[in-house]
Amino acid sequence: xxxxxxxxxxxxxxxxxxxxxxxxxxxxxxxxxxxxxxxxxxxxxxxxxxxxxxxxxxxxxxxxxxxxxxxxxxxxxxxxxxxxxxxxxxxxxxxxxxxxxxxxxxxxxxxxxxxxxxxxxxxxxxxxxxxxxxxxxxxxxxxxxxxxxxxxxxxxxxxxxxxxxxxxxxxxxxxxxxxxxxxxxxxxxxxxxxxxxxxxxxxxxxxxxxxxxxxxxxxxxxxxxxxxxxxxxxxxxxxxxxxxxxxxxxxxxxxxxxxxxxxxxxxxxxxxxxxxxxxxxxxxxxxxxxxxxxxxxxxxxxxxxxxxxxxxxxxxxxxxxxxxxxxxxxxxxxxxxxxxxxxxxxxxxxxxxxxxxxxxxxxxxxxxxxxxxxxxxxxxxxxxxxxxxxxxxxxxxxxxxxxxxxxxxxxxxxxxxxxxxxxxxxxxxxxxxxxxxxxxxxxxxxxxxxxxxxxxxxxxxxxxxxxxxxxxxxxxxxxxxxxxxxxxxxxxxxxxxxxxxxxxxxxxxxxxxxxxxxxxxxxxxxxxxxxxxxxxxxxxxxxxxxxxxxxxxxxxxxxxxxxxxxxxxxxxxxxxxxxxxxxxxxxxxxxxxxxxxxxxxxxxxxxxxxxxxxxxxxxxxxxxxxxxxxxxxxxxxxxxxxxxxxxxxxxxxxxxxxxxxxxxxxxxxxxxxxxxxxxxxxxxxxxxxxxxxxxxxxxxxxxxxxxxxxxxxxxxxxxxxxxxxxxxxxxxxxxxxx
Numbered sequence: 178x179x180x181x182x183x184x185x186x187x188x189x190x191x192x193x194x195x196x197x198x199x200x201x202x203x204x205x206x207x208x209x210x211x212x213x214x215x216x217x218x219x220x221x222x223x224x225x226x227x228x229x230x231x232x233x234x235x236x237x238x239x240x241x242x243x244x245x246x247x248x249x250x251x252x253x254x255x256x257x258x259x260x261x262x263x264x265x266x267x268x269x270x271x272x273x274x275x276x277x278x279x280x281x282x283x284x285x286x287x288x289x290x291x292x293x294x295x296x297x298x299x300x301x302x303x304x305x306x307x308x309x310x311x312x313x314x315x316x317x318x319x320x321x322x323x324x325x326x327x328x329x330x331x332x333x334x335x336x337x338x339x340x341x342x343x344x345x346x347x348x349x350x351x352x353x354x355x356x357x358x359x360x361x362x363x364x365x366x367x368x369x370x371x372x373x374x375x376x377x378x379x380x381x382x383x384x385x386x387x388x389x390x391x392x393x394x395x396x397x398x399x400x401x402x403x404x405x406x407x408x409x410x411x412x413x414x415x416x417x418x419x420x421x422x423x424x425x426x427x428x429x430x431x432x433x434x435x436x437x438x439x440x441x442x443x444x445x446x447x448x449x450x451x452x453x454x455x456x457x458x459x460x461x462x463x464x465x466x467x468x469x470x471x472x473x474x475x476x477x478x479x480x481x482x483x484x485x486x487x488x489x490x491x492x493x494x495x496x497x498x499x500x501x502x503x504x505x506x507x508x509x510x511x512x513x514x515x516x517x518x519x520x521x522x523x524x525x526x527x528x529x530x531x532x533x534x535x536x537x538x539x540x541x542x543x544x545x546x547x548x549x550x551x552x553x554x555x556x557x558x559x560x561x562x563x564x565x566x567x568x569x570x571x572x573x574x575x576x577x578x579x580x581x582x583x584x585x586x587x588x589x590x591x592x593x594x595x596x597x598x599x600x601x602x603x604x605x606x607x608x609x610x611x612x613x614x615x616x617x618x619x620x621x622x623x624x625x626x627x628x629x630x631x632x633x634x635x636x637x638x639x640x641x642x643x644x645x646x647x648x649x650x651x652x653x654x655x656x657x658x659x660x661x662x663x664x665x666x667x668x669x670x671x672x673x674x675x676x677x678x679x680x681x682x683x684x685x686x687x688x689x690x691x692x693x694x695x696x697x698x699x700x701x702x703x704x705x706x707x708x709x710x711x712x713x714x715x716x717x718x719x720x721x722x723x724x725x726x727x728x729x730x731x732x733x734x735x736x737x738x739x740x741x742x743x744x745x746x747x748x749x750x751x752x753x754x755x756x757x758x759x760x761x762x763x764x765x766x767x768x769x770x771x772x773x774x775x776x777x778x779x780x781x782x783x784x785x786x787x788x789x790x791x792x793x794x795x796x797x798x799x800x801x802x803x804x805x806x807x808x809x810x811x812x813x814x815x816x817x818x819x820x821x822x823x824x825x826x827x828x829x830x831x832x833x834x835x836x837x838x839x840x841x842x843x844x845x846x847x848x849x850x851x852x853x854x855x856x857x858x859x860x861x862x863x864x865x866x867x868x869x870x871x872x873x874x875x876x877x878x879x880x881x882x883x884x885x886x887x888x889x890x891x892x893x894x895x896x897x898x899x900x901x902x903x904x905x906x907x908x909x910x911x912x913x914x915x
Contacts, residue, residue: 236493273491347425645765756788
């Protein structure tokens with residue numbers, strides 16, 4: 178058997194090997210869990226939308242599609258939208274569309290679709306002098322601060338036509354950026370006229386939620402800004418970005434190339450992750466952010482909504498398919514996400530996961546681990562049970578505090594998993610070792626003591642000493658009546674089977690109600706409640722067991738009667754007597770140092786045995802002392818008066834148990850009890866003849882077990898009536914036999 182110290186060492190090693198490596202391995206599942214926690218933080222405390230934010234979205238929504246037809250629109254109409262936004266004073270106009278092909282809705286493209294060659298040539302001649310729609314759009318772009326979108330991909334152009342210069346401070350940022358081999362670009366005529374070109378790419382996680390957004394990426398050998406960053410640059414009229422990387426002046430990296438630290442554009446210094454990525458703090462969708470393209474074209478949008486703001490133009494109609502998922506919402510228009518990025522950049526509402534965060538989390542996890550294991554083994558159970566939930570709550574509470582107050586993301590999931598995992602491993606290990614110890618005790622002592630006692634001894638082996646304690650117990654003593662007559666003519670095998678068939682249901686009735694069987698004495702059973710464990714309402718459980726034994730005896734007799742009839746032999750009904758008492762008894766290990774039993778002794782135990790004997794005199798099956806009745810007054814009782822049993826000088830008030838609490842409310846029982854009490858009152862008043870008459874009447878009225886009770890009482894009352902009341906007469910019945 179391992180000592181508790183050895184179990185602690187084993188459990189600590191197992192728990193450490195199962196939990197601590199997670200921080201080093203960083204499995205994807207852990208990253209998913211971490212993201213889920215951070216998403217819930219944002220849902221609990223989203224960024225509040227500011228209607229004064231310098232960003233608006235002009236969207237191709239359902240209303241615009243209904244008015245102007247399906248997308249894509251003719252470039253001339255898009256040009257008109259640009260001119261309108263320029264006239265309203267937009268500081269930058271960023272298109273979340275990739276105009277990579279010539280306008281398919283232009284007149285010249287429509288002419289090419291005519292099936293008749295002669296007609297096609299004639300119409301082409303007529304429209305040859307009409308302005309080219311792509312050229313018209315390019316001219317509109319050239320008249321305003323327009324940023325057009327491009328998509329970095331695995332196919333397309335091998336370089337990116339960046340309009341902005343990049344000033345690097347520290348290490349070259351290019352190796353740290355997310356890289357793509359090519360880019361899908363707008364038409365060259367549009368690029369030439371645009372003030373900026375921005376990448377529309379996202380970097381969604383495995384669940385396709387946009388949590389991190391790169392501000393700079395690499396297409397081939399060229400650094401490409403994101404659409405949001407490029408729009409912010411153009412709006413400020415800045416010609417370039419400044420990228421601060423590891424080993425720049427003021428940055429501490431000790432020579433290590435750790436990645437990008439910040440991107441500066443105009444007046445905005447933006448702290449980034451090592452890949453030049455940011456984590457926006459999202460706001461929920463708000464109708465005040467979005468404007469309909471139709472309303473802008475028709476002049477229904479006030480100048481105050483556009484002037485001085487960065488305008489993102491994109492698809493708001495869900496049917497156009499440009500939707501994304503954010504930590505707050507499963508479906509968000511992609512153009513809204515671009516707008517939210519700029520809102521976060523300009524308001525400073527960015528979330529940051531420090532590069533030293535993983536190290537801090539691993540340290541916290543290790544500290545939590547080395548607190549969990551000793552507490553589990555050394556602290557009281559109530560303390561160790563509270564520790565795990567409190568530790569997890571503290572970790573999550575601290576993480577949420579830094580999120581809410583400082584925008585910092587520290588992972589509470591990994592340290593919490595270490596706490597929970599080590600707690601489970603330690604608990605299971607401790608439980609298994611204690612179970613092994615219990616089995617050892619059961620193997621050593623299970624043959625000598627009752628199962629309930631074995632459980633307590635397994636928990637506290639130090640109780641295996643001679644001696645005991647005094648406890649209030651409910652004691653039940655039962656015995657078969659006329660056992661000699663029942664067993665007459667039985668072989669040894671038949672007698673053994675008879676006893677097993679009788680004792681099994683009687684024992685089950687006791688054990689199923691938390692009782693302990695002290696011993697069997699032939700056909701007699703001694704049982705008790707409230708030891709070795711405290712049993713709530715144990716007198717009621719003992720009475721319930723007695724009633725169950727009564728019912729079990731009926732089933733036992735019915736089975737025997739059928740068997741006797743089938744065998745053609747005489748049937749003798751088995752009858753039982755039970756005595757119950759309540760009071761202090763001595764309970765514990767009784768015996769010698771070589772052999773002992775967990776048993777009970779005391780005057781109250783003897784009285785229970787005598788009450789079983791008294792049940793014979795009363796002609797009934799279950800008799801309880803007044804102390805038991807006092808503990809369970811709601812049961813159906815019949816007052817039998819006072820008796821003095823053999824071996825005692827003090828009288829004991831006794832009661833017959835007629836039924837349970839439900840039966841006590843039965844109208845028939847109430848009438849019966851009333852008639853019984855009237856009979857008893859006649860007896861106590863020494864009107865014995867009248868009492869005998871009432872007893873006789875009750876014996877004729879009742880059925881089952883109860884006629885025997887009233888025949889016994891009629892016999893006693895009739896004898897007293899013949900003798901007459903003497904001067905020293907007492908209603909106490911002195912019994913002369915056990």
